[in-house]
Amino acid sequence: MLNTVFNYIDENFERFISDLKDICRIPSIAAQNIGIMEAADKLKVMFENAGLNVRVLKVDKGNPLLYAEYKPRSYKKTLLFYNHYDVQPPDPLDLWVTPPFEPSIRDGKIFARGVADNKGNIIARLKAVESMLNVLGDLPIAVKFVIEGEEEIGSPSLPSYVKSYGSMFSADAGIWEFGYRDVSGRPVITLGVRGIAYFEFRVKGPRVDVHSGEAAIIPNPAWRLIYFLNSLRSDDGRILIDGFYDDLKPVEKEDEDLLKSIPFNDEEILKRLDIRGFVGGVRGFEALKAMLFNPTCNIDGLYSGYIGQGAKTIIPSYAMAKVDFRLPPGLTCQSLLEKLRRHMDKYGFNDIEVSLLSGYEAAKTDLKAGIVEVSISSAREIYGLEPIVYPISSGSGPMYLFVNELKIPMVSVGVGYHESNNHSPNENIRLEDFKLGIKHIVKIIDMMGRM
Template identity: 80%
Template sequence: MIDSIYKYVDLNFDKFISDLIEICKIPSIAAQNIGINDVVGKLSEMFENVGFNVKVLSLDKGNPLIFAEYKPRSYKKTLLFYNHYDVQPPDPLDLWVSPPFNPSLRDGKIFARGVADNKGNIIARLKAVESILNVLGDLPVAIKFVIEGEEEIGSPSLPSYVNAYGNLFSADAGIWEFGYRDIDERPVITLGVRGIAYFEFMVRGPNVDVHSGQAAIIPNPAWRLIYFLNSLRGDDGRILIEGFYDNLKPIEMEDEELLKSIPFNDVDLIKRLGISGFVGGVRGFEALKALLFNPTCNIDGIYSGYIGQGAKTIIPSYAMAKVDFRLPPGLTPQDVMNKLRKHMIKYGFNDIEIVSLHGYEAAKTDPKAEIVKIGVKSAREVYNLDPIVYPISSGSGPMYLFVNNLKIPMISVGVGYYDSKSHSPNENIRLEDFKLGIKHIIRIIDMFGSI
């Protein structure tokens, strides 16, 4: 039976690619409010054509959310898929080999902005459901899709959607947005994500840029920003804010065992990135543990004064930095904000303006959960390789709304690979990974319906 469904995928794969290309042509950029209604309309149409009941939900502000549901005639379990239709801006455009919103097929890959993050996964999951329905006539489980449109800008509206429609989103288990194959072609399954607290800091100086000849007496906001940023973190990466680590949860035994099973080539990573080493000098297993379970304080960008060609001697009127804190289990954005404000007052930096851009806490599924076992077994069958299971991702996402708040155990699998270049020029997925990703979802649905 499962082989008949896989055969349907093989026979209809060209059409599946065409549908993915059609969606990737729509530049649905949340940060610039471009293409939102177009992509919502097209995706709604695609889901309705498969047989889903589609509701486009909206709030007073923010982008609409697509909720699609398929209820079979008889079922015991419900599986939820979380995805997002918004994509990153394509800049810098001059580094793209082909236009980001004119999808290109070459070298066995599809190149387009959003093809890996996250439209390839949306279409793969939809086509998995379509394939089962066309071969069997019905599904073994109920399927729900929650597809938001603001993930790339921090999902500001998603908490309100979950508060308003949480009963609608209820499920027995779920599949999170992303997944990939590593450099050795092994499928990667992730059981959670770290949290994040993202801030903007602004230091104001003179009300206009001033001739730098007056630097002996006029305070420079760029220097003040540097002093402040230097107070947040030591050279070894340890965060210097008082009490920052107080609520950090220790690594659980099951997670430690999963970490030991993850191959981590630190030499290759250092070489590939062209760096001299890792923060704090960690290597091997300790580096992997730090990557996934250490909180971080990271400067995303700094701006002040003149950075154009040639020289311009000024004292800038302001200096600004964007900083993110990645938060393992136990740490919350609100706690970080509170301790950060106390730090600023204690060290005399309370004149610096602080704005919270977005934040959410970590979320993690128990490695013993049934959906984890199904994800691992199905991946082994489809890819003919043992999957790599990460207890948590080094990245972040609003998974807590589903795992922590709605109590839905979730895993992350998908159609990307180690060089998909999400958020970068020439974003791509491999056609073979797209096909195997569809088959993996088919097998997950099949196995989930059998428990």
């Protein structure tokens, strides 16, 4: 019976691509507050046309959240999809081969900002449901879609949505936003995400920029910021805040066993990124383990003084840094903030302004959860290759709201690949992966209906 659905997908694939292009033309950039309502309205029409019931939810000043559901005449299980329709800013524009919001197909790939992160996954999941409804007339399970518009700015309103509508979002299992195929073509399934705390640090200097001839007596806020940042982390990556590691959970044996089954070519990574080595000198298995389970303190950006062309000799009036901490299971934003403030007091940095811009804790689904086996078995059948299972992602997302609070086990599968260029110029997905991603969701829905 599923072969009929797969044939329908093949026959309608050009239309599916056209719909993907349509949503990718909308520059729904949450950081700049543009294209948000247009994208939400466009998706609402798409989901309604596919036969789902749709509500556009709103809380406080947050961007609208699209909620869609389909409940069959008879069902025992409910599957929830989490996605987001907002995208990253496309800068730097001069590195794009074609304009970021004018979707372009070349070499079997579709290029556009947001096509991999996250609109390709939205449309793939929608088209899987649409295809099953059009061919079979019904689904074996209920499906729900939660599609927010603020993920790329830290999902500030999502906790309010979950608090207000959590009972509406209830499900037996869920599919998280992303997924990809590795360099060998094997599908990657991820069982969780790390937490994150994103800070801005600001140091005030003189009221205005001052001639650098007075640097012998006027304090420079840029140096002050450098001294502070240097107090946070050692050269080998260890975080120097007192008590930082106290609540860190040890890596479980089943997770270590999973890591040993993951192909990890450190030489290829070093060559591709043109770097001489990894932080702390780790290699092989230890490098992979560190990437997924070690907490990090990372400088995302620094700004102070004159950075234009040529020379300008000044003492800047302020210095600013944006820093993120990746938090494996056990570590929380609130605990980190408290320890960070104590660190700043202890070492005399309490004159530095600190703002927690966004953050959330880690989330992780148990390897023994039913949705994990369904995702693995279905991927094996659709892709014809053994999937790679990651116990957790090196990245972050608000998965904790669903896994930890709503108790929905979730996994990540999707339509990206190892060179999708998420957050970078020339973001893209391969058309073959888009089609297989649709069929994979069909198979997951079918198998979950048989559980």
